[in-house]
Amino acid sequence: MKHYDYLIVGAGIFGATFAHRMTQDGRSCLVIDRRPHIGGNTYCENIEGINVHKYGAHIFHTSDKQIWDFVNSLVPFNRYTNSPVANYHGELYNLPFNMNTFNRMWGVITPQQALDIIEQQRNEARLAMQNEGRTEPANLEEQALLLVGRDIYEKLIKGYTEKQWGRPCTQLPAFIIKRLPVRLVFDNNYFNDLYQGIPIGGYNRLIERLLEGSDVMLNTDFLTNRESLTRQADKILYTGAIDAFYDFCYGKLEYRTVRFEQSTLDIPNYQGNAVINYTDAQTPYTRIIEHKHFEMFGPDVDKCPHTVISKEYSTEWTEGMEPYYPINDQRNTNLYQQYQQLARQETKVLFGGRLAEYKYYDMAPTIKNSLILADSQIH
């Protein structure tokens, strides 16, 4: 049986980046994943020539030039710019909140006109709170009203947020929303980052490039083959769930998750945009993703006669579902810290990535952290 310098548990972007750096440095790596494919949550399935983001829409964005140059050195990125649209009972609004949104909402033409309305509505919220003898918002609803006023809150925030969290905004803590940026320019680009896009040919190509030079074994669960796999390498990088690694000895970490309802349609264009948010309370899903718009632009949209859409339902996580978003409340933070204590005592095992660190990371910081961990092993 071949012996490796590193056994890497998880062929997601953290594990694959680590493997890339290590193989470049001449170390041998075996990368395993319990799923039948590489890529972790960035994995795309090709349906009718369309790359379908199986675990949720992934848009790469960063202001870190080093990371941008690094990923582009492996595979070029396209010009996709995230500019979601909100559908509120059939009224369409551009996101993030900007002059296009305000023109649609109030018919205003100038930034000053928009600002006057927002300021007036923010003042009304402040006065209502003061009349109750309070200076701090008691819940998310009050916080949002103070930040953007009633119209934007009711049409674009309330229903969407309640569906996301499964609770009324009046029962959600104010700190969940710290800022709600309002742009007084006609700019629908969602991200403020310097760089964004999708790898040309899809995320699988990026991960394949990262895994060049490594041996890969799929459908292999580390936890059920722990002893034999551990013997195969000098060191282990584990990117799976940290509580599972320790057999849930302190209890289970909790998550929120998303359920996807996917359909293939025999029309070239369903909604004209990659992302449409449904911000009313009645529509049961939060968003519809139309995958082809991540990679097909202009006339290419119609050249492909089919389209694939995914309706996203925000859901409470239970055993057997994909764990997507960590719940960073007191209980889970304490629990994670207990597991972290155990992890610090390991001499042969490194931990990294969103599941092992119980933290939501975008892809760019995931790559950065993985490179930092790899470099700490090399130097």
Ligand SMILES: Cc1cc2nc3c(=O)[nH]c(=O)nc-3n(C[C@H](O)[C@H](O)[C@H](O)COP(=O)(O)OP(=O)(O)OC[C@H]3O[C@@H](n4cnc5c(N)ncnc54)[C@H](O)[C@@H]3O)c2cc1C
């Ligand atoms: C719905 C959603 C949308 C997102 N959208 C964006 C976005 O638009 N832009 C962005 O930058 N980021 C986005 N992200 C974040 C992005 O998915 C993460 O940054 C990235 O997936 C983290 O990579 P990872 O390798 O740490 O984890 P993962 O991708 O989860 O990879 C971990 C891998 O480990 C494997 N594994 C776990 N346990 C075991 C085991 N016991 N044995 C073997 N294998 C195991 C898993 O099967 C998995 O393949 C999104 C995340 C979610 C949930």
